[in-house]
Amino acid sequence: MIRIDSENKKIHFFIPYNIEEENAPPQTFDLISAYVCPICNKILRAYYIGIIPKEAVNNYIEKNSINNLPEMGLAIGNAGGGQYLKNTSHFDKYSRSSSCKWEEIPFRGVKTCLEALFEKLDRQHTGYAVPEKLIELVNKNQFEGILLVPDVCGKDLPMLIYNENVLSGIGQRTNIDFKKEWQLRESIIKFILEKIGIIERNGNQ
Known part of the structure; x- marks a missing residue:
């Protein structure tokens, strides 16, 4: 799971699904800016101080129980010593029933x-x-x-x-x-x- 802590201005990357450690702490980074949809509460965009390998990010995303695919598509990039992510599946008019309207x-x-x-x-x-x-x-x-x-x-x-x-x-x-x-x-x-x-x-x- 990837969660925004608005009060403390943090972003948390909780334990990957392929590692069975129940009490492992999340990777936590300081936010520079972040936007969360007020309707569905999903992350729209976030920019934070820290780096997670791009190929590892999908491990932190909730999986669809039917096809085991990530519930959220993300675009990841590095800039200015930090990292940003953008939710690319927040809205989809035609294909994703789970997408926000x-x-x-x-x-x-x-x-x-x-x-x-x-x-x-x-x-x-x-x-x-x-x-x-x-x-x-x-x-x-x-x-x-x-x-x-x-x-x-x-x-x-x-x-x-x-x-x-x-x-x-x-x-x-x-x-x-x-x-x-x-x-x-x-x-x-x-x-x-x-x-x-x-x-x-x-x-x-």
């Missing part, structure tokens, strides 16, 4: 993340001006479908996660065909702007 925006800072989110949701346009009201609401965790993910060490800017189904209203509907679902997803930015009063329900600004 909230997707990470891989940037830092609320405004930067929202700009990236708007461009991701509408690939036909770039350079969106994110409304200050939306930034304010997200900063307070008061906008449904978008959540702040703070750095547990308090040193770096927060990240954001979002849920397309919540933002589009799909999660509140039943018996939606694929075409209708696609149309709803294409209209997410419009729904967001309607919620904060930037445009009216009929589309007028």
Whole structure:
């Protein structure tokens, strides 16, 4: 198991599954920064002072009881005398039933993340001006479908996660065909702007 200790700013790598020592202490390192999903409590990213061989990291990850494969995919790298890891399987829209339904925006800072989110949701346009009201609401965790993910060490800017189904209203509907679902997803930015009063329900600004 790999666990983040937010209170003490530590990351713990508990005994590998292939070693049968019940009381062996974990390998523990000081965190530089780390982000944990507030929905599923899984690690999103972590940067820490210390090194574990890349080929050994999978030994610390919980295994699927059916196929004995790691429950979490990780990208590992070394930088600045430390090591970082990124959860590459946190969100998977199509294949992993165990994946979280909230997707990470891989940037830092609320405004930067929202700009990236708007461009991701509408690939036909770039350079969106994110409304200050939306930034304010997200900063307070008061906008449904978008959540702040703070750095547990308090040193770096927060990240954001979002849920397309919540933002589009799909999660509140039943018996939606694929075409209708696609149309709803294409209209997410419009729904967001309607919620904060930037445009009216009929589309007028």
